[in-house]
Amino acid sequence: MKRICIIDYDMSVRGGVEQVTTSLANALCEQYEVYVLSLCLANGKCAYELSERVKLKILQKEGARIRHVLKNGFRDLRKFLKKEKIDCALTMGTYAGALASVMNIGGKTKLIFCDHGALMNQWKEKNTRCMRWIASKFSKRTVTLTDRSRRDYIKRFHTNPKKICRIYNWIDDEVVKMSGSYSTASHYILSAGRFGKEKGYDMLVEVAKKVLPKFPDWQWHLYGDGPTLPWVRDKIAEYGLEKQLILKGMVSDMYSRYKDYAVIVLPSYREGLPLVLLEGKANHLPEVSFDVMTGPGEIIQDGKDGFLIKPYDIEEMAEKLGQLMASEHLRQTFSENTGKKLPEFDKKRILKQWIQLIDNL
Structure with missing residues (x-):
C-alpha cells in the first residue's frame, strides 16, 4: 500500500484549502496509508475533522512566519518523509508547495503541487509568482482547479502539458x-x-x-x-x-x-x-x-x-x-x-x- 502525505501550511485555519485537504485525506485513506502534515498550527487544533485512519503530523505547534517555518522545519520535514517512507506528497497551496519543494530537494518523495488559487490572479505579485514557479518546477506533477489556470501555467511558465492537469474540487x-x-x-x-x-x-x-x-x-x-x-x-x-x-x-x-x-x-x-x-x-x-x-x-x-x-x-x-x-x-x-x-x-x-x-x- 502506498504511503501518501498531504501537506498544508496551517490546518487550524477554517478555509477552503483546509476543507479540501480534509475531504481528500478522508477519502484517500480508503485506498492508501494517509498522513496529513501541517507546517504550523496557529490556533492549536485542526479546523475540520480528520478520519481516525488519517495520521496527523504537526511540524510546529504554533503560528510562524514562512521564513521561520522554512528555517526550523527543514530538517524535521525531510526526516519525517524519510522515516515514514512517504511515496508521494500532495502540497496544498502556494506556501506549502514552495516550502515543501525546497525542503524535499534531494529527497525520494515525489511531490504533486496542488494550486488552490489561480496563476494570473496574482501574477503581478512577484513573491507569490516566484513561489508558484518553485512549487511547480520541483514537483512531478502540478494540479490546477480550472482549465483556464492550467493553460496559464503552460503559457506563462512553459510547463510541460503532460506534467499538469486540472482536477476540480468535488461536492462533499x-x-x-x-x-x-x-x-x-x-x-x-x-x-x-x-x-x-x-x-x-x-x-x-x-x-x-x-x-x-x-x-x-x-x-x-x-x-x-x-x-x-x-x-x-x-x-x-x-x-x-x-x-x-x-x-x-x-x-x-x-x-x-x-x-x-x-x-x-x-x-x-x-x-x-x-x-x-x-x-x-x-x-x-x-x-x-x-x-x-x-x-x-x-x-x-x-x-x-x-x-x-x-x-x-x-x-x-x-x-x-x-x-x-x-x-x-x-x-x-x-x-x-x-x-x-x-x-x-x-x-x-x-x-x-x-x-x-x-x-x-
Missing part, C-alpha cells in the same frame, strides 16, 4: 445528503466565506445598498469571520441596513442551511474554484457572481442557472440580483437548470482522477 457527500428541494417562497440571499479583502465584501455592501431597499421583505445573510468583518459591520450601520443585511458569524451546520435560501451571491475579487458555489449548486440555488478570471465561469452557466457579472460592476450585479428577487419564475427556471453541470463535480468521478494520478506517478 454531506452537502448532497443535507440538500433539500428548492423553494421559490424563500426571500433570503446567502453569501459565505472568510471576511478578507479578496472576498469583495466592500462591493457586496454597495450592491446591498442599491437592491435591498427595493425589496423590504428580503434579507441577505453573511456567514463567516475575518479581518474585514468590523468594517463591514460599520458600513451596514452607516447605510441603515441592519434589518436586511445580517451578519450570521461562523456556524458548524452550514451544509444544512443552504436549503433555506433563494439565491447565492459571490462578490470576490479573485477565486480559485469557490466551494460555496459548488455547495450552492448541489442545493439547486441560482447563483450570481462576478466573472473573475477563474472559478465562477466553470461553475455557473450565464443566463441559464445564474448570472456572471462583468468583474466589479456593482450596478450590473445589483440589477441582475434584483431580477432574480423580483421573479419567482426566473428563480425556479435557474434552479431547475443547476443539475446539468453537477456530474462534473461528482465525488466518485473526481476521486478516481486523484487515484489515477497518484498510481501513475
